[in-house]
Amino acid sequence: xxxxxxxxxxxxxxxxxxxxxxxxxxxxxxxxxxxxxxxxxxxxxxxxxxxxxxxxxxxxxxxxxxxxxxxxxxxxxxxxxxxxxxxxxxxxxxxxxxxxxxxxxxxxxxxxxxxxxxxxxxxxxxxxxxxxxxxxxxxxxxxxxxxxxxxxxxxxxxxxxxxxxxxxxxxxxxxxxxxxxxxxxxxxxxxxxxxxxxxxxxxxxxxxxxxxxxxxxxxxxxxxxxxxxxxxxxxxxxxxxxxxxxxxxxxxxxxxxxxxxxxxxxxxxxxxxxxxxxxxxxxxxxxxxxxxxxxxxxxxxxxxxxxxxxxxxxxxxxxxxxxxxxxxxxxxxxxxxxxxxxxxxxxxxxxxxxxxxxxxxxxxxxxxxxxxxxxx
Numbered sequence: 001x002x003x004x005x006x007x008x009x010x011x012x013x014x015x016x017x018x019x020x021x022x023x024x025x026x027x028x029x030x031x032x033x034x035x036x037x038x039x040x041x042x043x044x045x046x047x048x049x050x051x052x053x054x055x056x057x058x059x060x061x062x063x064x065x066x067x068x069x070x071x072x073x074x075x076x077x078x079x080x081x082x083x084x085x086x087x088x089x090x091x092x093x094x095x096x097x098x099x100x101x102x103x104x105x106x107x108x109x110x111x112x113x114x115x116x117x118x119x120x121x122x123x124x125x126x127x128x129x130x131x132x133x134x135x136x137x138x139x140x141x142x143x144x145x146x147x148x149x150x151x152x153x154x155x156x157x158x159x160x161x162x163x164x165x166x167x168x169x170x171x172x173x174x175x176x177x178x179x180x181x182x183x184x185x186x187x188x189x190x191x192x193x194x195x196x197x198x199x200x201x202x203x204x205x206x207x208x209x210x211x212x213x214x215x216x217x218x219x220x221x222x223x224x225x226x227x228x229x230x231x232x233x234x235x236x237x238x239x240x241x242x243x244x245x246x247x248x249x250x251x252x253x254x255x256x257x258x259x260x261x262x263x264x265x266x267x268x269x270x271x272x273x274x275x276x277x278x279x280x281x282x283x284x285x286x287x288x289x290x291x292x293x294x295x296x297x298x299x300x301x302x303x304x305x306x307x308x309x310x311x312x313x314x315x316x317x318x319x320x321x322x323x324x325x326x327x328x329x330x331x332x333x334x335x336x337x338x339x340x341x342x343x344x345x346x347x348x349x350x351x352x353x354x355x356x357x358x359x360x361x362x363x364x365x366x367x368x369x370x371x372x373x374x375x376x
Contacts, residue, residue, distance in 0.1 A: 001066075002254065007042060008060075009067050010110025014262065015044060015073035015365040018247035023192075025075045027202035028347060033082060033201070038113035041083060046072075049087050051095050055107035062237075062299035066244035070292075073248025074255075077351040078202035080245050081358075082116070083201075085154040088241040090117025093163045093234050097222035106161055109367050115160025115184070120150035120208055121231060126177065128364050130165075131174055131228060135210060137166035144180060146210040147193065156206030160184045164210070165227050172225060179227035181219045188213030199350030226237040236312050237302060238359050243315035244294040246355040247288065250319070250326035253348040254284045260343070262333075270334070280329045291319040317365035320355040327352040 003010070021041055028033060029281045039049050049065045051057025060068075065087070068236040073080035091110045094102060110117050126132040135148025146166055151155070162182045165306050169176035182189055192207030222230050258281055261272035298311040331338035338345035370376075 005064060005067060007065070007073055008064060011044065011126065012046070012068050012071040013074070015040070016072055020072070020076045020079055020224050024202075024344075024347070025341060027203075028075070028078065031196070031201045031204075033079075033116075033155075033204050035158070037079070038116070039352070040049040042113030046083055048085060048091065048107070051091065051107060051111055052183055054275070055095075055103060056111045057107070058111075060286070062302040063239060063296060065241065065249075066295055066299045069244040069326035070251070073245040074252040076202065077245060077249045077252075077348070078200040080248060081082055082154065082203045084238075084241040084245055085119065086110070086117045088238040089119035089234060089346050090159070090161060091156075091239060093119065093221065093230070094181065097179070097226075098181075098232050102221065106181065109159060116158055118159030118162040118208070119234075120153050120156075120162055120164035122150060122152050123148070124151045128361060130231065132175070133165065133167060133177070135164070135166040136170075137168050137178060137180060139168075139217070140214075143214045144217060144220065144325060146180065146182070146188070146213040146215065150208045150209050151193065152205055152346060153208050155204050156208045157194055158204045162189075162208065163221060164208070168224055168227075174228045175225045177228040177231075178224050179221040179230060181215065181221050182215055186213060186215060198353065199347070200354050201368040206336050221297040221357045235359060236309050237310040239316040239365075240295065240298045240302065240308070242355055242359045243291075243298065243312070246316075246319040246352075247292050247295055249290065249352055249355065250284070250288050250323040253323070253326045253330040253345070253352070254281070254288060256344050256348070257281065257284070257326075257333040259324040260334055260337075260345075277333060280333060284322075284326045284329055287322040291315075291322050294318055310369055312364045313360070313368040313372075315371065316355075316360065317362055321362060323352050323355055 045058030048057035051058050053059045069084050122361040123133050137146050138142045164180050168178040186212050190209050192209045195205040261277050262270050264271045298308050298315045301308050330345045333350050334345040337343050
């Protein structure tokens with residue numbers, strides 16, 4: 001890490017400790033995303049981490065992005081998830097494939113934190129099988145008309161700008177899918193059920209419904225028929241962000257376990273003195289370092305302009321699964337106190353499971369990796 005990157009880490013860590021730590025359980029209990037946090041996040045450049053300065057972005061590298069997401073997740077994985085989804089999905093899709101007028105219109109608002117970005121791919125009947133989506137977009141004159149629904153959408157209820165993926169020509173299979181930009185308040189677009197989740201409760205997850213939703217033809221994002229291919233490219237980069245989130249969560253859980261093991265006394269000594277506890281700590285510290293390096297490698301390659309399909313999937317797969325183990329051990333080391341909300345262990349345990357599911361399940365990551373290895 002360069003001196004600037006170490007300073008970035010320290011700055012984001014101090015922000016997370018001061019602005020987020022005191023409210024973590026309050027936001028979790030109320031399932032409330034703190035919209036008043038957006039200007040503060042934007043003030044540090046965290047709402048436009050990797051985007052060009054001409055649009056108001058911070059123009060940081062992919063490695064810098066990992067550091068930011070990691071440090072936020074160390075304190076509150078739910079807020080980190082929202083920041084990662086805003087940056088790595090909606091805003092990134094527009095930055096990567098939008099026309100210049102689209103970038104000029106939407107990116108400044110997104111990176112200033114005036115609105116949250118949402119990204120609509122998943123449907124009730126199309127999760128891992130994204131190409132099986134049923135949402136359609138039909139061209140009528142100078143407009144597109146969308147019908148269908150999206151499920152498990154981060155910021156589905158509170159997002160101000162959404163990128164939605166829809167079928168424009170079912171006869172063409174993957175080549176008949178396109179992406180569109182829709183603003184909150186557009187007639188025919190509405191938020192459906194807000195999910196009552198196990199974890200990541202401060203990050204809004206809702207259904208989005210389209211009923212004869214008319215949008216201008218100019219809101220087509222990228223080329224018609226290229227939406228699915230562009231989506232895979234967005235996900236390659238997005239998985240690096242989820243890997244970084246999982247690193248931060250694992251680090252937070254490990255630190256909580258470490259501190260508690262030094263404070264909790266049994267049989268006349270801190271439980272950290274017992275080999276059973278020491279080995280859990282040693283194994284987690286080692287796995288986290290390996291996970292962090294896998295994640296940073298994928299980010300480094302992305303910064304070099306290389307394709308990272310295999311590397312980002314490897315990072316996302318490994319880090320998400322070792323994070324589950326770190327959170328599990330954190331609860332175990334806390335014992336009975338790991339099962340109550342007075343300590344952070346139970347929240348890490350609830351939050352962590354999502355990282356093995358979101359932006360491609362562990363099973364899908366293994367499929368992606370295998371196909372890369374076999375040249376398929």
